[in-house]
Amino acid sequence: MPRTLITGGAGFLGSHLCDRLIEEGHSVVCMDNLITGDTENIEHLFELGQDRFRFVEYDVTDYLHVGGELDYVLHFASPAAPDDYLQYPIQTLKVGALGTHKALGLAKAKDARLLLASTSEVYGDPLVHPQPEDYWGNVNPIGERGVYDEAKRFGEALAMAYHRYHGVETRIARIFNTYGPRMRVDDGRALPTFMGQALRGEPLTVYGDGSQTRAFCYVDDLVEGLYRLLMSDWAEPVNLGNPDEITIKEFAEEIIEVTGSDSDITYEPLPEDDPQVRQPDISRAKEVLGWAPEVDRREGLERTLEYFKAELKCRPKRNDR
Ligand code: NAD
Ligand code: UDP
Secondary structure, three states: OOEEEEEOOOOHHHHHHHHHHHHOOOEEEEEEOOOOOOHHHOHHHHHHOOOOEEEEEOOOOOOOOOOOOOOEEEEOOOOOOHHHHHHOHHHHHHHHHHHHHHHHHHHHHHOOEEEEEEEHHHHEOOOOOOEOOOOOOEOOOOOOOHHHHHHHHHHHHHHHHHHHHHOOOEEEEEEOOEEOOOOOOOOOOHHHHHHHHHHHOOOEEEEOOOOOEEEOEEHHHHHHHHHHHHHOOOOOOEEEOOOOEEEHHHHHHHHHHHHOOOOOEEEEOOOOOOOOOOOEOOHHHHHHHOOOOOOOHHHHHHHHHHHHHHHHHHOOOHHHO
């Protein structure tokens, strides 16, 4: 049975990866300090027993020790929503830099393959559109978002260095905006914010004039791409995302429609360095992994809506928490 460590495993993507690797027959060690994650996302796995699934509450910027053999390390620990990394700027830099260093050191010691969760944010506010992997990006290193973007860029550089100089098997996923069940309803990202507002009948807060674009990928598609990348022999970065691009204003309108809400839209100032466009070029993922997303946005939003309705019943309002 392969044994796999997932850092950030109690978060949105990490918990879906725990599920997938358990399904694939792995024994999973999930490590998380719960800064933005929640054990609710993984508690259904506790009944499997320690041989199959073990949760360790730990900050991965500290020295990493895992007893026994490891075949894979999936490094997903990091605040990921803009509101989160603006609230935890130093922790974000530390987990992207020191945490990635510790995870790579552990992978080297255990002769394990490491998959790094990188991001479309390495392209910053891109001047090339859509973004292929060989575009180097346009990042403001000292802007507020720089804490996330630069930590991820450093993480990629470190992974490539461990690959080249220590021969560690590394995989780098540049993940584009992903959504689905287990997103925190109050994480401040566009989808949870809009869905919560629409379900409560409040106005949807579009930043700027809403002409900025994003391309949203449903979580099941992303997990399939990540699994294929993990099992591939491709060490250079691979974009994983859904190329179906939409403006944020249209996205807000679509969420009003899907939820059947009568909410309006209000406009608020655009945050600093908010990328004006973003869309993955997934030619490499298609060629190397034979992967492309299959769930269209309408279907993905409907599936996500069921989760949000249930969550909002238990936790009615952001400010009440
Ligand atoms: P998330 O906040 O739900 O999950 C991140 C997890 O990491 C949380 O459970 C958090 O508690 C944990 N964590 C943070 N710092 C830690 C530390 N020092 N030690 C141990 N655990 C720590 O976010 P997510 O959306 O699931 O993102 C997961 C990963 O994927 C992140 O690395 C993120 O940068 C990357 N990513 C996500 C997206 C997306 O659209 N969701 C896009 C690009 C990249
Ligand atoms: N956004 C918005 N209203 C909100 C939250 C986000 O208009 O309440 C915008 C945000 O400025 C960005 C886009 O929606 O242009 C996507 O934001 P998100 O935080 O989901 O992810 P990002 O792609 O910026 O990391």
